[in-house]
Amino acid sequence: MRAAPEKIPGVRTLIVGAGFGGIAAAIELRRHGFEDITVLESAPELGGTWFYNDYPGAACDVPSHMYSFSFAQRRDWSRLCSPRQEILDYLRQVVDDHGIRPLIRLSQTVASATFDEAAARWRVTTDGGETHEADALIIATGQLNRPAIPRLPGADTFAGHSFHSARWDHDYDLAGKRVAVVGTGASAIQFVPRIAPLVRELTVYQRTPNWLLPRRNHVYPPLVRGLIARVPGLQQLRRALLFNFLEGLTLSIRHPRTVGRVSAWRSARFMRSQTPDPELRRRIWPDYTFGCKRVLFSSHYLPALSRPNVELVTEPVAEITASGITAGDGVARPADCIIWATGFRATELVAPMQVQGAAGRDLQDAWTEGAHAHLGLTVPGFPSLFLMYGPNTNTSGGSIIFFEETQAAYIRQALTHLRDGGYQTIDVRPEVEAAGNRELQRRFTGTAWMDCHSWYQNEGGRIVANWPGYMREYLEATRRFEPADFQFTRAPAPAPTAVA
Ligand code: NAP
Numbered sequence: 001m002r003a004a005p006e007k008i009p010g011v012r013t014l015i016v017g018a019g020f021g022g023i024a025a026a027i028e029l030r031r032h033g034f035e036d037i038t039v040l041e042s043a044p045e046l047g048g049t050w051f052y053n054d055y056p057g058a059a060c061d062v063p064s065h066m067y068s069f070s071f072a073q074r075r076d077w078s079r080l081c082s083p084r085q086e087i088l089d090y091l092r093q094v095v096d097d098h099g100i101r102p103l104i105r106l107s108q109t110v111a112s113a114t115f116d117e118a119a120a121r122w123r124v125t126t127d128g129g130e131t132h133e134a135d136a137l138i139i140a141t142g143q144l145n146r147p148a149i150p151r152l153p154g155a156d157t158f159a160g161h162s163f164h165s166a167r168w169d170h171d172y173d174l175a176g177k178r179v180a181v182v183g184t185g186a187s188a189i190q191f192v193p194r195i196a197p198l199v200r201e202l203t204v205y206q207r208t209p210n211w212l213l214p215r216r217n218h219v220y221p222p223l224v225r226g227l228i229a230r231v232p233g234l235q236q237l238r239r240a241l242l243f244n245f246l247e248g249l250t251l252s253i254r255h256p257r258t259v260g261r262v263s264a265w266r267s268a269r270f271m272r273s274q275t276p277d278p279e280l281r282r283r284i285w286p287d288y289t290f291g292c293k294r295v296l297f298s299s300h301y302l303p304a305l306s307r308p309n310v311e312l313v314t315e316p317v318a319e320i321t322a323s324g325i326t327a328g329d330g331v332a333r334p335a336d337c338i339i340w341a342t343g344f345r346a347t348e349l350v351a352p353m354q355v356q357g358a359a360g361r362d363l364q365d366a367w368t369e370g371a372h373a374h375l376g377l378t379v380p381g382f383p384s385l386f387l388m389y390g391p392n393t394n395t396s397g398g399s400i401i402f403f404e405e406t407q408a409a410y411i412r413q414a415l416t417h418l419r420d421g422g423y424q425t426i427d428v429r430p431e432v433e434a435a436g437n438r439e440l441q442r443r444f445t446g447t448a449w450m451d452c453h454s455w456y457q458n459e460g461g462r463i464v465a466n467w468p469g470y471m472r473e474y475l476e477a478t479r480r481f482e483p484a485d486f487q488f489t490r491a492p493a494p495a496p497t498a499v500a
Helices: 020-031 084-097 188-195 222-230 234-254 259-274 278-284 301-305 400-420 430-442 471-478
Strands: 013-016 037-040 110-116 121-126 131-134 136-139 161-164 178-182 201-205 310-313 317-320 324-327 332-334 337-340 354-356 385-387 425-428 486-489
Touching: 013 020, 013 121, 013 131, 020 037, 020 084, 020 400, 037 131, 121 136, 136 400, 178 188, 178 324, 188 201, 188 301, 201 324, 222 234, 234 259, 234 471, 259 278, 259 301, 278 301, 278 310, 301 310, 385 400, 400 425, 400 471, 425 430
Parallel strands: 013 037, 013 136, 110 354, 136 385, 161 337, 178 201, 178 337, 201 310
Antiparallel strands: 110 121, 121 131, 317 324, 324 332, 425 486
């Protein structure tokens, strides 16, 4: 039996968000003896993006043996890539197994967080008017939590029903309806094949085509499940193989003129095989480098576009009218329902939460040229604040759970150093953060990510979402907390009492 960790009182920690990131942080701190932790979650359930993204066909396209915590490996995943419900069930089980459910407070939306310099603490206020204080604040709201609906001319005039893919309206029956889907990213390609057979007409509005690869996601046969469950080491071997397979996608993106060409060829061959109609093929064909935008995995999306009740419109959306959508070709196509599959406000990290650091500085003011943070984790001038899945920690090829686990371990090391050193606050040195970010941005040069516009970039074209390298490099960069990169403060010594 493992010895119980030594209890470390005194560092009161507040975590915002009970998705994979917030839960990873809470478990890591708990496992290392930190006791005073509260997790505030705005949703009525835990799960973050997996709670909200409940569209038909919602699933992960990263294999579950990698899209899971290393410390909570399951041997009985039903298939290679799990559907949403299986992922949520897994997360709930992990929460219960690690006893952190009592730490989570649901339906608590954090409105603001202000660093009180005199007290050297964070004061956090919720929409409901509650105030919390903490020595350390971990914001784990992630990059993909705020649905984006474009402001299009006439949007207010639409008389039909509409919703965003991440807020699916299950009370609205799509059967027999004329449905418009705007957007063709990772979410749309999962639900379009599911709803196409149900609806009367489906019009898919594509702004930019995507590179696609097959997704062979068969249920694991009992023999395979049995072997994984019983043969010692097979699970770890499988995870290691998947890890390297995923790193291979990053290799293609980092080397678009060599390895990337091979991947593009593979994708093109697959896409050709799925689009016998040359006109449809012409319209779904990407004209940018493979891997610049997220490569999509689906064996059902392109065939769905060939259905007789499905039309792909590649003209831009010009106007929303009371009865539907008018595209750039001037054709008004009626719709009973518009589904916005238009992604997330990924570059507006942390918003709309107001975060004020030292000297009353607003986090958004520190990020006017785009979000940035030391290893995606800490921002100078925001003492004892940590971000999970922060700037430049998204991955196009890997598993975000892997990143979040390493981030949680780094934060735990930082807070242990704070606690053991008797310090009050920890703040990354501005020059360390600036140098790290210069190097990080430099590493994008020559990669596929630089060859088009994607949601990874802010309006100025700077990539603020993605890590420029491999998972193993991020692990290496964050493996050991480096105290010299930080400034620490101590509580002022108490004034000597006058002796009469
Ligand atoms: P997305 O990838 O950002 O796709 C948004 C789509 O909407 C794009 O096709 C975009 O076109 C289009 N769009 C945006 N504004 C538009 C406008 N004004 N007019 C017309 N089209 C417009 O969003 P998503 O599909 O929700 O996926 C977001 C991310 O979530 C993914 O990249 C991925 O990281 C994650 N995700 C993961 C999984 C998984 O299985 N692991 C599944 C779903 C989502 P442009 O390309 O031209 O911008």
